[in-house]
Each structure stands twice: as C-alpha cells, then as structure tokens.
Amino acid sequence: MTNKSWEPKIVCFACRWCSYAGADMAGTSRIQYPPNARVIRVNCSGRVDPNFILRALKLNADGVLIAGCHFGDCHYVSGNYQTSRRVALLKEYLKEIGIEPERLRLEWISAAEGQKFAETMKAFVNEIKLLGPNPLANGGPE
Amino acid sequence: MSTEQPKIGVFICHCGSNIAGVIDIPTLVEYAATLPNVVVAEDYRYMCSDPGQDLIRERAREKDLNRVVVAACSPTLHEPTFRRVLGSIGLNPFFFDMSNIREHCSWVHTHEEEAALEKAKDLVKMAVARAAELEPLQEKEVDVKANVLVVGAGISGIQAALDIADAGFKVYLVEKEPSIGGHMAQLDKTFPTLDCSSCILTPKMSLIGQHPNIELLTYSEVREVEGYVGNFKVKVERKPRYVIEEKCTACDDCVEVCPVNVPDEFNAGLGWRKAIYIPFAQAVPNAHVIDTEHCLGMTPIACGKCKDACEAEAINYEMKPEILELDIGAIIVATGFKLFNALRQLEYGYGKYPDVMTNLEMERMLSAAGPTEGKILRPSTMKKPKHIAYIQCVGSRNERYNSYCSRVCCMAALKQARQIREKYPDIKVTIFYIDMRAFGKGYEEFYETTAREYGVNFVRGRISEIRGSFESDRIVVRGEDTFLAQPVETEVDIVVLSCGIEAAKDQGELARIFGIQLSADGFFLEAHPKLRPVETNTDGIFIAGAAQGPKDIPDSVAQAKGAAASALSMVAAGRVKVQPYTAVVNEDLCAGCGICEASCPYGAVKVVDNIAQVTEAQCKGCGTCAAACPNEAIAPQHFTMDQIIAQLDALFKEAE
Numbered sequence: 001m002t003n004k005s006w007e008p009k010i011v012c013f014a015c016r017w018c019s020y021a022g023a024d025m026a027g028t029s030r031i032q033y034p035p036n037a038r039v040i041r042v043n044c045s046g047r048v049d050p051n052f053i054l055r056a057l058k059l060n061a062d063g064v065l066i067a068g069c070h071f072g073d074c075h076y077v078s079g080n081y082q083t084s085r086r087v088a089l090l091k092e093y094l095k096e097i098g099i100e101p102e103r104l105r106l107e108w109i110s111a112a113e114g115q116k117f118a119e120t121m122k123a124f125v126n127e128i129k130l131l132g133p134n135p136l137a138n139g140g141p142e
Numbered sequence: 143m144s145t146e147q148p149k150i151g152v153f154i155c156h157c158g159s160n161i162a163g164v165i166d167i168p169t170l171v172e173y174a175a176t177l178p179n180v181v182v183a184e185d186y187r188y189m190c191s192d193p194g195q196d197l198i199r200e201r202a203r204e205k206d207l208n209r210v211v212v213a214a215c216s217p218t219l220h221e222p223t224f225r226r227v228l229g230s231i232g233l234n235p236f237f238f239d240m241s242n243i244r245e246h247c248s249w250v251h252t253h254e255e256e257a258a259l260e261k262a263k264d265l266v267k268m269a270v271a272r273a274a275e276l277e278p279l280q281e282k283e284v285d286v287k288a289n290v291l292v293v294g295a296g297i298s299g300i301q302a303a304l305d306i307a308d309a310g311f312k313v314y315l316v317e318k319e320p321s322i323g324g325h326m327a328q329l330d331k332t333f334p335t336l337d338c339s340s341c342i343l344t345p346k347m348s349l350i351g352q353h354p355n356i357e358l359l360t361y362s363e364v365r366e367v368e369g370y371v372g373n374f375k376v377k378v379e380r381k382p383r384y385v386i387e388e389k390c391t392a393c394d395d396c397v398e399v400c401p402v403n404v405p406d407e408f409n410a411g412l413g414w415r416k417a418i419y420i421p422f423a424q425a426v427p428n429a430h431v432i433d434t435e436h437c438l439g440m441t442p443i444a445c446g447k448c449k450d451a452c453e454a455e456a457i458n459y460e461m462k463p464e465i466l467e468l469d470i471g472a473i474i475v476a477t478g479f480k481l482f483n484a485l486r487q488l489e490y491g492y493g494k495y496p497d498v499m500t501n502l503e504m505e506r507m508l509s510a511a512g513p514t515e516g517k518i519l520r521p522s523t524m525k526k527p528k529h530i531a532y533i534q535c536v537g538s539r540n541e542r543y544n545s546y547c548s549r550v551c552c553m554a555a556l557k558q559a560r561q562i563r564e565k566y567p568d569i570k571v572t573i574f575y576i577d578m579r580a581f582g583k584g585y586e587e588f589y590e591t592t593a594r595e596y597g598v599n600f601v602r603g604r605i606s607e608i609r610g611s612f613e614s615d616r617i618v619v620r621g622e623d624t625f626l627a628q629p630v631e632t633e634v635d636i637v638v639l640s641c642g643i644e645a646a647k648d649q650g651e652l653a654r655i656f657g658i659q660l661s662a663d664g665f666f667l668e669a670h671p672k673l674r675p676v677e678t679n680t681d682g683i684f685i686a687g688a689a690q691g692p693k694d695i696p697d698s699v700a701q702a703k704g705a706a707a708s709a710l711s712m713v714a715a716g717r718v719k720v721q722p723y724t725a726v727v728n729e730d731l732c733a734g735c736g737i738c739e740a741s742c743p744y745g746a747v748k749v750v751d752n753i754a755q756v757t758e759a760q761c762k763g764c765g766t767c768a769a770a771c772p773n774e775a776i777a778p779q780h781f782t783m784d785q786i787i788a789q790l791d792a793l794f795k796e797a798e
Contacts, residue, residue, distance in 0.1 A: 007257075011793060016218075017679060018659065024216045027245025028671075035257040038264050039246055040789050041217070042781055043723060046741075047765030051774075052786055059794035072654055075680070076764035077743035086769065111679070112662040118250070 008062035008128040010037040013048045017075040018110045019067030025114030033118040034125040037065060044068065045106075046079025050090050053104060057094075060137045063103045063128040065120070070108040080108070100131050148179040148274040151207040152266060153198055155189035155214035157244055162187075164248035164255055165262050170213070173263050177270045181205050190220050195227045202231055209237045209273040213266050215244040219670070234278035236722075236780060241269035264793055271792035275785045279722045282758075286372035286682075286718050287471035288312065290709045293364055296324020297695055298687025298702040299476035300346050305706035307355035311713055314468055315350060316378055317360045321425035322347055324478055325688075328408060328502065330509035330516075332695055333557040334588035340424060340511075347426040359466070360427060367473070367656055370762065371682030372718045374470040382461035383431045384440065385418070389456035390429035392420060396448035396457065397430070404436045406513075410503040412521075413513035418448045418457075423511065430456075472682045472709040475656055475666065476702060477649070479688035482537030482544070482641040490533065490639055491608040496522040497617055498608060498637045501532075501554055508561050518562060518569065520635050522615065527569060527635030530562060531619050533605045534575040538642030546663050548642030549692040552579045555640050556592045563596040572599040572632070574621060582696060601630060608637060643692040656683055665691045676705040682718070684708050723763030723778050727754045731775035738767035738776050747776070 014020040020041050026033065042048060045068025053064050066087060068080040084106065091101035105127075107120050152174040156162035167185050174183035182205045186194045189212055198210060210233070212224050217240040225235035243262045251258040288311055292303045295317035303315045315322070326332075327347075329339035350356055359378055366377040400416035408415075408422045417437040418430050438444040440459035449457040484492035484500050492498045497520050499507075510516040520527050532555045538548040552575065559571040578600070580589040592598050605621040616633045623630045645664035646652070653660050658678040659667040666685045669677040676684045686705035687698040712718055725738075725747065734752030746760035747767055754767075754776055765778040774783050 009794070011790065020216075021218065021659075021679070024218060024242075024245040027216070027249040030249055030252065032252060033250055035247070035251040035254055035261045038261065038268065038793055039242070040268070040786060042765065042786070043778065044764035044766060047769055047778065047781055049769040049774075049783070049786075051783075052790060055787065056790050056794065059790065061794055073659070075657055076762055076766065079743060079764045079766045082741060082766055082770070111659045111667055115662075 006133060008036050008125060008133070009060075010063040010065060010124065010128065011056050011061050012037045012039045012065040012067060013042055013045065013052065014039050014067045015045045015069060015075070015079075016041050016043055018069035018073060019045070019107075019117065021111035022067070022109040022113045022117045025112060026117045027114070029114045031114055031118040033121040036125045037121055044074065044076045044079035045083040046074075046076060048083060048086075050086055053090060057099060057103065057134060058136060060134045062131075062134045063105065063124060065124055066104075066106045067109045067117070067120070068106075070110055073110060099135060102127060102131060103134070146208060148209050149181045149205065149207050150179045150209040150211060150270055150273050151198070151201050151205060152177070152180055152183040152211045152213065152270060153189055153194075153201075154183070154185040154243075154266070155194070155212065156185060156187045157214060158187065161214070161244050161248045164252055164258050165243060166255065166259050169259060170262055170266065174213075174266050174270070177267055179209070179274050180270055181207065189214050190223055195223075198224070198227050199231050202228075202233065208233065209276060211239050211241060211266065211269045211273050213241040213243045213262065213269070216242045216246070235281070236279040237273070237276050239269040239273045239276065241265040267792045268789040271788040272785050275782070275788045277779070277782075279779055281719045282722055283717045284370075284372050284720055286713050286716055287469050288713050288716065289314065289471050290713060291316065291364075291374070291376055291468065291470040291473045293473065293475050294324070294477040294687070294689065295322035295350070295358075295360070296476065296478045296687060296698075297326045297343065297346075298478070298689075298698045299324070299474070300350055301699050301702035302474045302476060302686055302706040302709075303356055304346060304349060304353070305703055306710055307353045309710055309714070311355065311710065313356045314378075314470070315356055315358050316362050316364055317358075318363045319421065320361045320383065320431040321421045321427070322350060322358070322360060323422070323424070323426070326695060327422060327424070328410070328505060330505055330512070331557060331561060333553045334582070334584040336557070344424040347424065351426045358427070361431060362466075364655060365465070371720060372471050372712070374473060374682065376468045376470050376473070378466045378468060380464040380466060382463055383429070384434070384457060384459055384461050385430045385432065386456045386458055387427050387429040389454045391454050391456070392428045392430070393454070394420075395451045395453065399447040399451045401445065401447065402436050402438060404433065409506045409513045410500065412503055412506055432457075471713040472684065473656065474684045474686055474705045474709055475652065475658070475689060476686040476705070477646055477652055477689045479643045479692065480646050482548075482644050484536060484639045484641050486543065487536055487639075489607055490536065490605070490637070491617075492639060495608070495610060495617055495637075497635060498639065500639050500641050501551065501558065502641070504558055504638045505554075508558060516565075518566060518636075526566070529570040529572070529632070529634040530636045530638060531605075531632070531634040532559065532571070532573040532638045532640055533619070534573065534640045535604070536639040536641045537644070539576060544642060544644060544663065546692070547579060549579070550694045551640035551642055553582070553585055553588070553694065555638070556580070556589055556598070558638070559598040560592045560596050563598060570599070572601060572634070574601050574603060574605050574619070576602070576604055582694065603630065643688060646689065649689070656680065658683055658685070661691075663691065665689060676701060676708050681720070682712065721763065723780050724758050724761040725756045725763065725765070725767055725776050725778045727756060728775045729753050731773045733773055733775070735772065737770050737772065741766050741770040
C-alpha cells in the first residue's frame with residue numbers, strides 16, 4: 001500500500017442529540033472538512049459498544065472517532081461519562097495488542113459546534129495520516 | 143429479524159442543486175442498484191415533495207418493497223416525513239433508513255466531487271445494509287397530562303401562560319423573582335408606538351394573578367425535570383419570602399421601619415430600596431419579600447422591626463424553602479436574557495465616570511415612576527445635561543464579546559433619543575453607530591421621523607475611547623466618523639451605552655435541567671432555525687422569547703404565542719406518540735450479572751430472578767446498557783448490535 005494515494009478511512013459514532021447535530025450544523029454552515037469519515041448515528045455515545053470499535057479496527061478502519069455531548073449535557077444524564085471510561089480502558093487495550101491508541105479518539109461536540117466538528121475531522125485525519133494505515137491491514141503487528 | 147427477504151428501494155434526492163450540484167447522481171443511482179437486496183434505485187429532484195413521496199409509494203407498490211432508504215438531507219429534518227410515507231402504504235414506518243448525503247457530504251465537501259461521490263456511495267451502502275437488519279416496531283402512545291409548566295414570567299411567559307389558560311388548560315407559571323413582569327416592567331415606553339410599557343403589560347400581569355387556570359409560583363425555581371413528553375415530573379423550589387403572600391396588604395409599614403438601604407435592582411441601581419420591599423408598584427403578587435442577603439438577620443433575630451410593625455402579622459421569619467412536585471404535560475421555557483455588563487468593555491469607562499450609564503439606567507431615568515421622576519439629570523452633578531451621546535453595539539457585533547446583533551438596541555436608542563428631545567428640545571443627542579438596524583414593522587418610519595423631525599444627530603463610527611475632559615467636568619468621546627473618514631472628538635455630559643442582550647447567567651444550568659441544548663451564542667437551541675423555531679430537540683419542551691435569542695417585544699410575544707399553540711396542540715390531543723427505542727432483553731443470553739442495572743442512568747433495568755428486566759416507561763433508549771453488557775443480551779430497539787455491525791461491515795468489508 002503506497003502512502004501517496006492512500007487516504008485514511010475513518011468511522012465516526014455520533015450521538016444524535018449533540019454531535020450528529022453538530023455535524024449537521026457544520027453542513028448548514030457549509031464548513032468544509034476532509035471527506036474521510038463516515039458517520040454512524042447512535043442515540044448516545046454510551047451506546048458505542050467496545051466491540052464496535054474493535055470490529056472496525058479489525059476490518060482495517062484507520063481511525064475511530066466517538067463524538068458525544070459535553071459532560072453535564074448528556075441527553076441521557078450520564079451516558080457520556082461511561083463512554084469516557086470505556087474509551088480510556090480500550091486505549092490501554094489497543095496499546096497491548098499493538099494498535100496505536102491514537103487511532104481511537106473521543107471528542108465532546110455540542111449541537112452548536114459545527115466548527116468544532118470540522119476542526120476535529122481535520123485534526124484527526126491529519127493525525128491518522130501521520131500514523132499511516134492501520135497496522136492490521138498488512139497482516140498485523142507481530 | 144423478520145423472516146421475509148428484504149426488498150429495498152433506494153431513493154436519491156437532488157435537493158435541487160444542493161446535492162446534485164456536487165454529487166454525480168446518475169453514478170450514485172447506478173451504484174445503489176447494485177447493492178445487496180436493492181430491487182430499485184431512483185432519483186428525484188425533491189424527494190420530500192408530494193411528487194417525490196408519491197414516487198416512493200408507487201415504486202413500493204410496484205416492486206413490493208419492504209424496506210426503503212432515502213439518501214437526502216439529515217434524518218433530523220425528514221425522517222418523520224418519510225416514515226409517514228411508509229405508514230401511508232401500510233409498511234411499518236421503522237423499515238426506513240436515511241442516509242445523510244447533504245449536511246454530511248455535499249455541503250461539506252463541495253469542492254471535492256470525486257471524494258464526495260465515494261463518501262455518498264459508502265453512506266448509501268451503509269444505510270442499505272442497516273435497512274436489511276431493521277425490525278418492525280410500534281410507536282407507543284402515551285397520555286399527556288392536561289397542563290403546561292411555563293418557566294419565566296416576563297412578557298413571553300406571561301403571554302404563553304394566558305393563551306394556554308384561556309384555552310381551558312391548567313398552567314403553572316414559575317418565576318424566580320418575587321414579582322412577574324420581567325424586563326418589560328422596567329421599560330418606560332416601547333417602540334415604535336411609544337405605548338407606555340406599564341399600560342400594556344400590567345393588565346396582563348393582573349390577569350395572571352386572577353386567572354382561575356393559572357397557578358402562579360413566584361420566587362420559585364425549577365430544580366429538576368424528569369420523565370418524558372406528556373409526563374414530566376418537575377421539582378419546583380419555592381424560596382422563602384418570609385412574608386405570607388395572602389396576609390400581606392402591601393401597606394408598606396414594614397418598609398418604613400426597615401433600617402437597611404440596598405441599591406434598587408428595579409431602578410438599575412439608581413435608587414434605593416429596603417431589605418424588605420416590593421420590587422415595584424405594580425408587582426404581582428403585590429406582597430413584600432425579605433432579601434436575606436441584606437436583612438440584618440432573622441435567625442437569630444437581629445432587628446425584627448418589620449415584624450413588629452406588621453399589623454397583618456404577615457411576616458414569618460421561620461419560613462423554609464419548600465419543594466413542590468408537579469406532574470406536567472408540556473413545558474415552555476421562557477427564561478429571558480441578561481443585559482451585557484458594561485464594566486466588561488473597559489474603554490467606555492462605565493463605573494469610572496458617573497455620567498457614563500447603561501441604556502437601562504437611562505430608561506429608568508426617563509420613567510415618570512423612576513428614581514428622578516422622569517427628569518434627565520447628570521448623575522455627577524444632578525443638573526440637566528446639554529449633550530447626550532449614545533454608543534451603539536456595546537458588547538454586540540464585537541468579536542471580543544458577542545459577535546451577534548442584539549436586535550433591540552438601535553430601536554431602544556432611537557426611542558430614548560426621541561423621548562429626550564420631546565421633553566427637552568434644548569438637549570442635543572448624538573448617536574454613534576455602526577449600522578442603524580430598524581427592521582421591524584413601522585421601525586424604519588420611526589427612525590426617519592426621529593432623525594428628521596426630532597433633530598437627533600447620527601454619526602457612523604465606533605467610539606474608541608472615553609475620557610474625562612481636561613478643561614471641564616464633562617466627558618470626551620473620541621472615534622471616527624467613517625462617512626467623513628475623519629476623527630471625531632466631542633464633549634458631552636452623559637454617555638449612554640447601548641448594552642446588548644446576552645444569554646442569562648444560569649442559561650447553561652437551565653439547559654441541563656430541561657435537557658435542551660444551547661446554540662453557539664449561548665441561547666437555547668431551537669429544533670430547526672426556520673421551521674421549528676419554538677420546539678427543542680426534547681419532545682414536549684418548547685422555548686419562547688429572548689431565552690432563544692435577542693428579541694424585541696413584538697417578536698417575543700409572537701414566539702410565545704407560537705410556543706403556547708404548540709404546547710396546546712400536545713395537551714389538547716391528550717395523547718402523544720413516543721419513539722419505541724426502549725431496550726429489550728434476550729433472556730436466553732442474559733446471565734443476570736446486573737452490569738446493565740448499574741449502567742442505566744434511569745434505573746430502568748432491574749435484575750429479577752437472574753434475568754434483567756426493563757421498565758419500558760422509564761427506559762429512554764440510550765443504549766448504555768447494551769454497550770456494557772458482556773453477553774450482548776440487551777439492546778435498544780432500532781439500534782441493535784446487528785444493525786450497527788451491518789453498517790460497519792458494509793463500510794469496511796468490501797474495501798478489501
């Protein structure tokens with residue numbers, strides 16, 4: 001796989017109340033950002049099962065972004081706190097199995113933060129580009 | 143999963159040129175037709191229009207479709223529309239998925255047509271994969287309590303409460319201050335008709351006090367909102383007034399003996415009030431309140447003069463905060479705004495020069511019931527001024543504070559300037575502005591008349607500095623006249639800062655309590671900026687007035703009436719549909735470990751006899767339990783493991 005034509009493929013889980021609406025806001029404000037990510041809408045970032053993340057990475061996703069409401073703003077009271085704990089643990093686990101934990105990113109993006117959604121996308125795509133393709137894509141780190 | 147073979151129709155919307163201008167639609171249609179289970183793929187200029195909806199209906203009948211995918215705008219906008227289309231032809235509305243190729247694609251990758259097409263293909267592919275896994279669900283109907291909670295009793299809350307009460311429904315009107323009336327009660331006259339503010343507001347206030355359908359809770363705040371549309375459980379704290387409303391005769395005997403003087407908030411600090419006081423003469427309820435922050439002390443009693451003076455025995459130092467629990471059908475949040483704090487814009491010398499005042503202070507000065515009984519006086523000398531300067535856009539249209547326009551300050555300044563010139567033709571008034579914005583009905587005419595017939599001066603340019611004069615006791619304002627491209631410097635006696643409108647101090651806390659969102663400017667976020675301006679993203683909670691964004695009185699009243707109508711249509715129907723996204727337990731897989739129980743923010747899951755059980759009425763479908771369950775034994779409907787995995791697999795598997 002050559003890095004020249006390589007574009008990272010990213011999946012983003014966005015909660016419908018804040019971050020999905022924030023992505024919509026980026027759209028209505030016509031804020032441009034790199035087209036590398038595909039958004040999956042969930043009710044709450046707390047719905048994001050660690051299995052989804054591991055599966056995405058196993059299927060050679062170059063990055064996984066989870067976006068939810070800011071602390072205190074969660075539509076479901078405390079779902080995002082649980083997400084935060086899960087992601088922290090999962091990052092440790094990714095390190096253990098030889099996947100850069102930076103490939104998993106958690107951001108709080110409110111419904112008003114279209115700009116932040118776009119900025120996050122730009123920053124994440126750049127970071128993943130520096131990391132290169134998912135190590136599993138070439139048979140995995142041994 | 144349902145056993146029949148999925149037959150999916152994909153319908154791709156051009157949205158005029160919004161999508162078609164970026165994404166190659168024919169290629170996308172061709173691609174969609176090749177996806178698994180897709181039996182028909184078509185495009186149309188506006189899929190949400192009647193002909194677009196008919197197209198879906200026709201194809202669904204012809205091709206015997208059992209799933210529909212529409213690739214168009216955000217599901218937030220039109221998911222309900224297309225679900226209704228499915229419902230209208232006897233398909234389960236939940237056999238529908240939407241792929242967002244506008245907000246998430248064509249609008250944000252406008253100059254990357256190829257990449258946008260690839261992304262659109264992926265988004266459609268993911269939606270098709272998910273559609274195959276969808277299950278039929280039934281929307282539940284729940285009863286709606288036949289009452290409305292209105293929070294905030296400024297003009298918006300008052301209007302909303304009256305409309306609902308007049309329609310025959312019970313209203314709880316909660317106001318955190320000791321009296322209703324809000325900011326409008328502080329105004330002397332209102333533009334553009336120069337109606338006396340009290341004359342149009344106070345009749346409404348007294349109606350509120352007397353209306354049989356309105357329960358007024360002043361000096362009270364909403365502390366907690368639980369439950370869901372139609373069935374909110376609300377905790378309201380009644381702060382202790384230390385005066386029994388029903389007994390107080392408003393005779394003012396207590397005020398006369400109170401030894402404590404406090405700057406009077408109602409008069410923008412220009413006058414004094416006592417620690418026991420009635421906020422203003424027309425207050426509703428017309429009862430005193432003790433300000434514990436300034437009272438010399440009640441426990442133990444340090445002074446007690448008011449109690450001794452009160453013949454009606456209305457004063458009770460033992461009053462405690464009280465929590466009321468209300469069952470509420472719909473909620474209107476009309477909590478208003480706060481004025482920009484002029485101290486923040488240092489270069490204007492507010493707080494440093496006594497003759498620099500805010501627009502609200504001038505308003506109180508203009509009021510016949512105000513601290514100067516309507517006379518315009520320089521605070522420093524208590525003499526009549528010769529020249530008054532208005533500085534517009536203080537705290538507004540300024541990147542350092544708020545970049546938005548506060549919408550009311552231009553007209554407020556024009557109105558005050560006109561009032562001053564009417565009363566004192568010998569006082570010169572100059573308005574320094576960036577743009578004069580007189581956009582409402584009759585506003586432009588008011589602006590014209592004020593300039594022409596009342597001889598108010600206008601200078602276009604932002605004032606950059608205010609300082610004391612070296613020669614006199616006056617104030618020097620300096621800036622640029624951008625029409626003449628020349629510096630201007632002039633001596634004036636009073637500077638009025640046209641302070642803008644900001645979100646209330648506790649707006650964030652309110653948003654958390656009601657579970658609604660804020661927009662980037664700090665005000666409450668409406669569900670759609672044009673088409674759903676009074677709804678929030680939380681069903682059953684509506685917003686009105688300046689809490690949603692800067693607004694003048696006509697707009698606040700209009701929005702309040704809109705919010706009242708929306709809340710009414712909900713409580714009058716008596717039933718409302720709720721989304722059936724509640725969690726379901728697969729009993730074969732459940733090990734009864736109780737992790738879901740611990741993770742549920744609502745206490746909706748309980749392990750009974752080693753099996754998790756979900757209380758449907760309490761479950762809101764967040765899915766936190768599903769992510770926590772080690773056995774994948776619990777999942778919210780419509781966001782199941784299979785459905786999400788299908789999207790992931792569709793996205794990544796084929797790429798190999």
